[in-house]
Amino acid sequence: MRARRANSREKILAAAADVAREAGPGSLSLEAVASRAGVSKGGLLYNFPTKAKLMQGLVESYLSDFQEALEARAAEAGHESALSAYIKLSADDCERPKPSASWMFSAIAEDPDFLTPIKAFKRQLLERLKGETDDLGSLLICFLAIEGLRSMNLFDSDVLSAEEHKLLVSSLLKIAG
Amino acid sequence: MRARRANSREKILAAAADVAREAGPGSLSLEAVASRAGVSKGGLLYNFPTKAKLMQGLVESYLSDFQEALEARAAEAGHESALSAYIKLSADDCERPKPSASWMFSAIAEDPDFLTPIKAFKRQLLERLKGETDDLGSLLICFLAIEGLRSMNLFDSDVLSAEEHKLLVSSLLKIAG
DNA sequence: TTGACAAGACCGTCCAGCCGGTACAGTAAG
DNA sequence: CTTACTGTACCGGCTGGACGGTCTTGTCAA
Numbered sequence: 001m002r003a004r005r006a007n008s009r010e011k012i013l014a015a016a017a018d019v020a021r022e023a024g025p026g027s028l029s030l031e032a033v034a035s036r037a038g039v040s041k042g043g044l045l046y047n048f049p050t051k052a053k054l055m056q057g058l059v060e061s062y063l064s065d066f067q068e069a070l071e072a073r074a075a076e077a078g079h080e081s082a083l084s085a086y087i088k089l090s091a092d093d094c095e096r097p098k099p100s101a102s103w104m105f106s107a108i109a110e111d112p113d114f115l116t117p118i119k120a121f122k123r124q125l126l127e128r129l130k131g132e133t134d135d136l137g138s139l140l141i142c143f144l145a146i147e148g149l150r151s152m153n154l155f156d157s158d159v160l161s162a163e164e165h166k167l168l169v170s171s172l173l174k175i176a177g
Numbered sequence: 178m179r180a181r182r183a184n185s186r187e188k189i190l191a192a193a194a195d196v197a198r199e200a201g202p203g204s205l206s207l208e209a210v211a212s213r214a215g216v217s218k219g220g221l222l223y224n225f226p227t228k229a230k231l232m233q234g235l236v237e238s239y240l241s242d243f244q245e246a247l248e249a250r251a252a253e254a255g256h257e258s259a260l261s262a263y264i265k266l267s268a269d270d271c272e273r274p275k276p277s278a279s280w281m282f283s284a285i286a287e288d289p290d291f292l293t294p295i296k297a298f299k300r301q302l303l304e305r306l307k308g309e310t311d312d313l314g315s316l317l318i319c320f321l322a323i324e325g326l327r328s329m330n331l332f333d334s335d336v337l338s339a340e341e342h343k344l345l346v347s348s349l350l351k352i353a354g
Numbered sequence: 355t356t357g358a359c360a361a362g363a364c365c366g367t368c369c370a371g372c373c374g375g376t377a378c379a380g381t382a383a384g
Numbered sequence: 385c386t387t388a389c390t391g392t393a394c395c396g397g398c399t400g401g402a403c404g405g406t407c408t409t410g411t412c413a414a
Binding site: 185216217218219220221223224 | 358359360361362
């Protein structure tokens with residue numbers, strides 16, 4: 001059955017993210033991922049013929065998940081601005097203690113170009129937000145601050161306390177209007 | 178001679194940063210660094226007995242350079258706030274097209290704990306800034322936005338145009354007061 | 355002569371990718 | 385129903401190469 005098989009891909013992707021998070025981005029080997037996903041190395045290589053393809057799969061699923069979450073946010077409270085939705089979504093994402101995207105470091109080590117789609121996505125997102133915001137300065141500040149938040153989460157940095165996190169988000173939302 | 182020796186360490190450190198930037202963080206091998214530094218592998222391992230020591234050296238020199246630059250900034254225009262000095266310094270750092278710190282990705286791959294001193298440094302910096310600023314919300318926004326700027330530079334992201342960069346910095350300086 | 359330092363051949367380990375299998379579902383001819 | 389064939393999904397041992405680190409040998413200043 002097609003459904004059962006396709007499932008395997010997602011399991012592998014999730015396993016890769018888990019391995020990178022728990023064992024460190026430098027330990028993301030095909031064997032580790034396969035073992036974590038409950039699949040043999042051959043099976044892994046069947047689904048992703050090359051490590052590069054696996055990385056690409058991670059990027060794509062990351063991006064589609066992100067977009068989906070963003071649209072869901074924007075839809076559920078359709079009255080707020082897109083910028084506010086983005087801020088809240090990112091704040092929630094970063095509230096989880098888990099970095100959840102350490103695999104990005106593995107991808108960069110493999111080839112920095114793997115992040116190109118992510119950059120493009122962000123550029124596009126900023127462009128969209130520009131169309132809905134009048135004050136460019138405020139928009140840039142919010143966008144960059146969120147970028148900073150995501151960066152700290154990615155690096156598993158605990159520079160900000162929970163209260164500071166909340167204060168930051170509410171300040172950003174105020175600026176976003 | 179001590180001068181000759183110490184010189185070699187710096188050359189190696191610089192070479193490591195160059196290799197990571199140009200060949201990608203995944204290609205930072207001892208051989209590549211040695212070759213780039215004009216030193217044999219034996220010579221490299223004499224100065225840094227292990228790859229981990231090399232990474233540690235990179236972190237330490239990065240941190241000391243940063244602190245030095247920060248103090249220089251604060252001294253040369255002693256009247257502005259420490260936050261403004263930090264913003265300007267970071268803006269200048271990030272204006273250079275070169276990422277210049279891609280080695281961080283190699284360090285993370287080697288062992289995520291290598292970044293611990295950097296996190297501690299930032300925590301300490303934020304703490305110092307808190308002591309000199311009255312509005313915590315504004316401080317957090319500026320700090321995080323700068324973090325975002327550094328992150329984009331690190332990832333070699335060109336999401337912001339030069340004008341946007343300038344606008345962002347001036348907006349931040351306005352908030353910083 | 356000696357000792358700090360550099361050179362590069364060498365070794366053990368790790369890992370991506372390859373390849374020859376296995377299991378099984380569907381299909382179709384007898 | 386049965387047997388033979390085909391394609392999909394998956395398995396795991398193997399290998400060739402890269403890389404970190406060691407070791408022996410050389411060099412040069414003091």
